[in-house]
Amino acid sequence: MNHDPTASPTELSLPDAARTLLATSKQGSLATLDPRDGAPHASLVELLPTSRGDVIFFTSNLAVHTTNLKLDERASVLVWDTSDGDDILAQQRMTIVGEFVEEPKTDELAQAWVELHPGAKNYLGFKDFNFYRLVTRRARYIAGFGRMDWIDAETFAAATPDPIAASAPGIIAHMNEDHEHNLIDYARAFLGRSSASAAKMKGIDRYGFDVVVSDEDGEPSVARLMFSKEIASAREARAELVAFAKKAREVLGDASLAARRDRG
Amino acid sequence: MNHDPTASPTELSLPDAARTLLATSKQGSLATLDPRDGAPHASLVELLPTSRGDVIFFTSNLAVHTTNLKLDERASVLVWDTSDGDDILAQQRMTIVGEFVEEPKTDELAQAWVELHPGAKNYLGFKDFNFYRLVTRRARYIAGFGRMDWIDAETFAAATPDPIAASAPGIIAHMNEDHEHNLIDYARAFLGRSSASAAKMKGIDRYGFDVVVSDEDGEPSVARLMFSKEIASAREARAELVAFAKKAREVLGDASLAARRDRG
Numbered sequence: 001m002n003h004d005p006t007a008s009p010t011e012l013s014l015p016d017a018a019r020t021l022l023a024t025s026k027q028g029s030l031a032t033l034d035p036r037d038g039a040p041h042a043s044l045v046e047l048l049p050t051s052r053g054d055v056i057f058f059t060s061n062l063a064v065h066t067t068n069l070k071l072d073e074r075a076s077v078l079v080w081d082t083s084d085g086d087d088i089l090a091q092q093r094m095t096i097v098g099e100f101v102e103e104p105k106t107d108e109l110a111q112a113w114v115e116l117h118p119g120a121k122n123y124l125g126f127k128d129f130n131f132y133r134l135v136t137r138r139a140r141y142i143a144g145f146g147r148m149d150w151i152d153a154e155t156f157a158a159a160t161p162d163p164i165a166a167s168a169p170g171i172i173a174h175m176n177e178d179h180e181h182n183l184i185d186y187a188r189a190f191l192g193r194s195s196a197s198a199a200k201m202k203g204i205d206r207y208g209f210d211v212v213v214s215d216e217d218g219e220p221s222v223a224r225l226m227f228s229k230e231i232a233s234a235r236e237a238r239a240e241l242v243a244f245a246k247k248a249r250e251v252l253g254d255a256s257l258a259a260r261r262d263r264g
Numbered sequence: 265m266n267h268d269p270t271a272s273p274t275e276l277s278l279p280d281a282a283r284t285l286l287a288t289s290k291q292g293s294l295a296t297l298d299p300r301d302g303a304p305h306a307s308l309v310e311l312l313p314t315s316r317g318d319v320i321f322f323t324s325n326l327a328v329h330t331t332n333l334k335l336d337e338r339a340s341v342l343v344w345d346t347s348d349g350d351d352i353l354a355q356q357r358m359t360i361v362g363e364f365v366e367e368p369k370t371d372e373l374a375q376a377w378v379e380l381h382p383g384a385k386n387y388l389g390f391k392d393f394n395f396y397r398l399v400t401r402r403a404r405y406i407a408g409f410g411r412m413d414w415i416d417a418e419t420f421a422a423a424t425p426d427p428i429a430a431s432a433p434g435i436i437a438h439m440n441e442d443h444e445h446n447l448i449d450y451a452r453a454f455l456g457r458s459s460a461s462a463a464k465m466k467g468i469d470r471y472g473f474d475v476v477v478s479d480e481d482g483e484p485s486v487a488r489l490m491f492s493k494e495i496a497s498a499r500e501a502r503a504e505l506v507a508f509a510k511k512a513r514e515v516l517g518d519a520s521l522a523a524r525r526d527r528g
Contacts, residue, residue: 029293031304040295
């Protein structure tokens with residue numbers, strides 16, 4: 001986080017990162033209260049994030065969580081980063097705590113729901129399926145090991161998802177599948193990792209991107225590379241990445257070409 | 265489910281299927297109660313299933329859910345089938361409701377935990393990480409659309425995971441990657457799907473397996489094929505599948521070979 005108001009940010013603020021995770025989530029785990037004994041009930045749900053950081057659900061009267069939320073509006077929903085399943089405790093995740101209110105079944109909302117959840121078109125008109133809104137009161141965001149905080153409702157509502165969040169999975173997949181040699185060049189040219197033998201992009205946002213760099217021996221480590229300016233689109237991200245590749249080749253000179261031949 | 269006591273079962277009972285899902289789960293979503301206002305708190309956790317259907321957790325005193333469970337032992341944990349992420353509402357999942365008790369940190373338990381969660385070796389000895397057991401009181405198991413029920417504690421404890429559950433993902437991947445032509449043959453020979461053009465194994469247990477069959481036109485549909493006897497190991501599953509392939513070739517005769525040439 002950036003504590004000098006005159007300095008440029010180098011990474012998403014915790015509230016912006018939290019809103020970005022929510023904006024890219026389609027499913028989660030809902031926790032409601034069972035009226036039989038007050039026990040918390042965890043269930044799997046589809047969801048639709050709103051532009052102010054509330055969460056919409058479309059659910060059947062037959063579901064246990066619907067019975068529960070009608071009797072007690074207190075609930076929370078867990079969303080998590082599904083991009084890397086190897087170590088869930090290193091992944092970002094968030095609990096949004098709030099209260100449920102009924103949400104009118106407008107055509108606009110129904111259309112937004114089906115765009116995100118195409119399977120719902122088969123039961124969108126069913127009378128016993130209704131929309132509910134979880135009004136966010138606070139959120140517990142865990143960015144990974146050791147970086148976490150509670151975020152209050154006002155801060156959460158005022159924060160904004162990263163503008164390139166929707167494009168990020170495609171950019172990351174493309175770089176890792178087709179441009180790992182460029183990522184290795186970045187590590188060698190700009191991160192002082194002259195013996196880097198593998199590199200994977202792990203995350204990208206409007207300020208820069210994270211690369212997991214490995215040598216032949218030794219544990220992989222994560223480093224961040226900053227864009228020349230704050231970007232606002234996938235097109236600008238591409239331009240920045242191309243400029244990085246060009247600059248890396250200049251820095252590395254023949255070493256880059258030789259290394260590429262070695263990797264064959 | 266089998267209602268005729270003289271008939272052989274054709275599929276896992278709902279309690280056995282539920283215990284099978286738990287036995288193959290390594291992570292889940294925990295719902296605890298926040299002491300501030302009684303709100304249910306959903307969080308992401310690693311877990312270890314026990315042989316009687318309880319669930320063990322290894323968690324830091326710094327985690328919100330640890331603070332919560334120490335003040336109120338009521339909780340539930342959601343586990344879900346992660347094998348096919350396309351339509352979560354068609355996937356099996358389960359909520360296990362119970363109460364937390366502290367679990368002694370024995371060497372045996374620590375070893376079992378690290379076998380399932382190798383990353384934990386880095387903090388296994390930390391004094392502020394402890395084991396807790398969620399003692400199962402009831403479970404809500406959803407096998408998929410329309411097949412679901414509550415299971416009481418006694419029934420859940422008496423049920424058993426399927427003996428080939430641990431091998432199932434490997435068998436399914438192997439059949440779908442290398443033996444789809446055999447699966448198509450099964451569909452043509454035994455399911456009356458003479459124009460089947462694609463087939464994927466979706467599940468396998470001690471009684472048989474499920475195949476998703478597609479024609480050139482039309483929606484894919486799921487059908488079940490039964491083994492000649494109840495099996496108890498991956499080796500027996502392989503023998504049954506080989507026998508299926510041989511029998512299918514006999515039934516289909518030259519048609520099978522011709523079809524294979526067409527698929528080229």
